[in-house]
Amino acid sequence: MKAALSVAQHGKCAFCEAKITHVSYGHIEHYRPKAGYKQSKKDKLHIPGYFWLAYTWENLLFSCELCNSRHKGNLFPLANPKSRAKSASDNLTDEQPLFIDPASQNPSDLIRFRKHVPFAVKGNLHGKQTIASLGLNRDALNEHRSARLLLIVRLWQSTVELRKSTSVDALRRSIENEVTPRNVTQPSAEYSAMARDYLQSVGFA
Numbered sequence: 001m002k003a004a005l006s007v008a009q010h011g012k013c014a015f016c017e018a019k020i021t022h023v024s025y026g027h028i029e030h031y032r033p034k035a036g037y038k039q040s041k042k043d044k045l046h047i048p049g050y051f052w053l054a055y056t057w058e059n060l061l062f063s064c065e066l067c068n069s070r071h072k073g074n075l076f077p078l079a080n081p082k083s084r085a086k087s088a089s090d091n092l093t094d095e096q097p098l099f100i101d102p103a104s105q106n107p108s109d110l111i112r113f114r115k116h117v118p119f120a121v122k123g124n125l126h127g128k129q130t131i132a133s134l135g136l137n138r139d140a141l142n143e144h145r146s147a148r149l150l151l152i153v154r155l156w157q158s159t160v161e162l163r164k165s166t167s168v169d170a171l172r173r174s175i176e177n178e179v180t181p182r183n184v185t186q187p188s189a190e191y192s193a194m195a196r197d198y199l200q201s202v203g204f205a
């Protein structure tokens, strides 16, 4: 099942969108937790959880270890805890989960980004709860998104220059300003050892 979920999700975590499979096997995340649930982080663990959904495809997501274990865990808050399903005979559609289910909802309706930082659209509770409980604003994730955004910004700026440039020299200067190999060889850059070797091999001092 994990292999099928990974293919369906392009090897990305259902919550933070990070690529997982190059550094980790990834986890199967039960959207509705199977063993037990908590309404809030301070709540005690209520047992059992949604055990009858343990192998239900619609309840399964592929996720990274951090989103699954450290942040979400058994947390599964509902807008109205009294509506919680306790057995297979209860109707799940009576529940209003506060976590976004990326398999059945479009997360972009509820969570958008300002630069690399996610926010809840119009302060909606689902977006707020999902960002806070899953740690979607965690520092390491923000740093990673920020680095990716920088590349996108540079690509876009080069595209704009390319469209409006009438002089080859101006275009060359613009591209040289945007694409700075030194950035990718910084110790803080991902895969910097590979970047250094490549740039050395092509004679970049």
Ligand SMILES: [Zn+2]
Pocket: 013, 014, 015, 016, 017, 018, 063, 064, 065, 066, 067, 068
């Ligand atoms: Zn994740």
